[in-house]
Structure formats: C-alpha cells, structure tokens
Amino acid sequence: MIIDIHGHYTTSPRQHEAWRTQQIEAHAAGKAPPPRPAISDDEIRETITGGQLKLQRERGTDLTIFSPRAAGMGHHLGDASTSEAWAAACNELIHRVCALFPKNFIGVGMLPQSARVSPKNCLAEIDRCVNEYGFVGINLNPDPSGGHWQDPPLGDHYWYPVYEKMVEYDIPAMVHVSAACNPAFHTTGSHYLSGDTTGFNQLMTSSVLKDFPSIKFIIPHGGGAVPYHWGRYRGLAQDAKLGLLSEIMLKNVFFDTCVYHFPGQELLAKVIPVDNILFASEMIGAVRGVDPETGHHYDDTKRYIDQLPLSTGDKAKIFEGNARRVYGRLSAQIAKQAAA
Numbered sequence: 001m002i003i004d005i006h007g008h009y010t011t012s013p014r015q016h017e018a019w020r021t022q023q024i025e026a027h028a029a030g031k032a033p034p035p036r037p038a039i040s041d042d043e044i045r046e047t048i049t050g051g052q053l054k055l056q057r058e059r060g061t062d063l064t065i066f067s068p069r070a071a072g073m074g075h076h077l078g079d080a081s082t083s084e085a086w087a088a089a090c091n092e093l094i095h096r097v098c099a100l101f102p103k104n105f106i107g108v109g110m111l112p113q114s115a116r117v118s119p120k121n122c123l124a125e126i127d128r129c130v131n132e133y134g135f136v137g138i139n140l141n142p143d144p145s146g147g148h149w150q151d152p153p154l155g156d157h158y159w160y161p162v163y164e165k166m167v168e169y170d171i172p173a174m175v176h177v178s179a180a181c182n183p184a185f186h187t188t189g190s191h192y193l194s195g196d197t198t199g200f201n202q203l204m205t206s207s208v209l210k211d212f213p214s215i216k217f218i219i220p221h222g223g224g225a226v227p228y229h230w231g232r233y234r235g236l237a238q239d240a241k242l243g244l245l246s247e248i249m250l251k252n253v254f255f256d257t258c259v260y261h262f263p264g265q266e267l268l269a270k271v272i273p274v275d276n277i278l279f280a281s282e283m284i285g286a287v288r289g290v291d292p293e294t295g296h297h298y299d300d301t302k303r304y305i306d307q308l309p310l311s312t313g314d315k316a317k318i319f320e321g322n323a324r325r326v327y328g329r330l331s332a333q334i335a336k337q338a339a340a
C-alpha cells in the first residue's frame with residue numbers, strides 16, 4: 001500500500017470558499033455570518049474524482065491523509081469565533097470526503113487557532129475530529145499570525161494542552177503554517193519552509209520531547225531547511241549541550257517527502273534515517289506544473305522515491321510502514337473505512 005500523508009482539499013467546492021469570504025466580510029462589518037451553503041455529495045464527488053483521486057490512480061498511490069487547504073486556514077483572519085466556525089466547516093467537509101471515498105482518504109483536522117489566543121480553544125475540535133470523524137492527526141500552525149510570529153514558540157507551555165491531547169489520542173501533529181499576511185513572505189515559497197525550519201528549531205531547543213516522550217511531530221515539505229543543514233543543527237545541539245541531535249529528536253520528529261526534485265530526495269534519504277521519512281506529495285498543492293527537465297509533474301514525488309538506491313524493505317517503510325507507526329490510529333481507521 002502506498003500512503004501519501006500530505007494532501008489538502010485544494011479543490012473544495014466553490015461555495016465553501018465563497019462562504020469564508022462572506023464570513024470574514026461579515027465579521028469586519030460587525031455582523032453575523034450568513035448560513036453555511038448547501039454542498040451536495042455529487043458536488044464533493046466531482047471535485048475529488050477529477051482531482052486527487054484521478055492523480056492517485058495515475059501516479060499509483062492508494063491512500064491520501066487528507067486535511068483542509070492549508071493556506072486557506074487563515075488563522076490571522078477574523079477572531080477566535082470565526083476560526084472556530086471555519087475550522088468546523090472545513091473539517092466536516094473533509095469528513096464527508098472520507099465517507100464518500102473511504103478507501104482513498106483518511107482525515108486530518110485543522111485547528112481553530114487565532115493569533116495570541118490560547119490553543120486550549122482547539123481542544124473541543126480535536127475531540128470532534130478524533131471521536132466523531134475518525135481523523136488520525138492534526139495540522140498545528142506554529143504561527144497563527146500569518147508571518148508575524150506573535151505567539152510563543154512551540155516549546156512554551158502555552159501549547160501543552162494540545163500536546164496533552166495528541167498524546168491522549170496517539171495522534172501526530174504536522175507543523176504547518178497557513179497563508180502569510182506579511183508581504184516579506186511568499187506563502188508557499190518562503191513562509192512554509194521557514195515555518196517548518198522554525199518549528200523544528202523550536203522543538204529542538206525545548207523540553208517538549210522530554211515532557212511528552214511519546215509525542216510525534218511531522219515536519220513537512222521535506223523538513224524545510226533542516227535536512228540540508230543537519231550539520232548545523234547537530235552542531236547547535238552540541239554547543240548548547242542538548243545531546244546528540246539524532247537521539248534528542250528522531251524518536252519524535254519525522255519528515256515528509258514533499259521535495260520537488262530528485263537531488264533533494266537523495267539528500268533527504270542520505271541524511272535522515274529511513275525510519276523517519278514518510279512518503280508525501282502535497283498534491284494538488286503549491287506546485288502544479290511539469291518539470292521541463294523530467295517531463296513529469298514536480299509534485300509526482302513517488303517517482304523520486306522509486307529512483308532512490310534503497311532496498312524494497314526501506315521503500316516500504318517510506319511508503320507505508322512509517323505512516324502506520326507515526327499515525328497511531330491509522331491502521332485501525334484503514335480497516336474501519338475499508339469495511340464501510
């Protein structure tokens with residue numbers, strides 16, 4: 001089985017995104033948002049059949065761990081109440097996709113975060129995602145301000161209520177920012193990759209992994225700059241007397257393969273142990289074009305893994321085994337949805 005652990009519902013029905021615009025406009029005008037629009041099962045099917053499902057089939061993958069559109073989370077917009085309603089709407093839609101295509105999609109939830117609002121606000125939505133929707137993970141935004149970094153770092157006790165829930169439910173968090181509202185950043189070019197890198201560094205210099213020995217984080221987009229600069233982080237950890245980087249981080253921190261060229265995948269596989277690499281493409285996402293050097297889509301990342309000089313067993317870990325281990329609820333949910 002080939003499990004893509006990083007996909008977002010970037011093709012969601014138009015009225016869903018239109019309602020978000022209306023919601024934020026109503027909030028700015030001090031009014032109540034309009035009622036949520038009706039979305040039929042057929043409309044959802046159409047967006048998936050011609051999109052993510054088609055690419056799964058073309059590229060030979062089986063299952064996508066699927067979450068709401070990341071740039072669309074927009075935690076810097078509105079306030080805690082708009083975030084709560086928007087996260088609920090987005091997660092419900094993911095649940096409907098998973099119910100319509102139970103063998104192809106398993107859900108991960110976005111959180112109703114807002115800048116400078118306690119993450120305790122997210123706990124009820126995490127409960128709903130796990131208990132009602134069967135979701136197997138969450139996306140945790142380390143910078144709900146959208147590029148201004150106004151919240152405490154991930155090592156701060158501020159975030160511990162979310163970590164307690166993650167451990168309680170055995171669900172990992174993907175450290176994933178949303179759109180940047182700071183013009184210094186390009187959302188998917190620099191904000192995402194610096195969010196990944198910053199998240200890793202914040203965890204490294206904190207006691208989170210000691211305080212929660214079984215917690216699991218995924219650093220997406222190939223780990224941002226981290227694998228490329230592994231020597232720097234090893235040296236920083238050593239100078240700060242934190243211990244050996246691999247020993248302090250790699251029981252809890254994992255990297256996905258959303259790196260859009262073969263040399264990048266080679267480096268990832270050379271630097272990071274195979275047990276810490278999870279297959280992912282983030283399709284249909286940030287980079288949708290065809291690479292003229294290969295003639296294939298940049299985000300067709302399975303091709304790069306196929307080319308790596310690894311054993312069949314190691315590739316099976318990257319494609320399936322590691323995902324089942326890191327997402328503690330995944331195997332049971334696969335079985336449950338397959339029987340649906």
Ligand SMILES: [Zn+2]
Nearest residue numbers: 008070176282
């Ligand atoms: Zn993503």
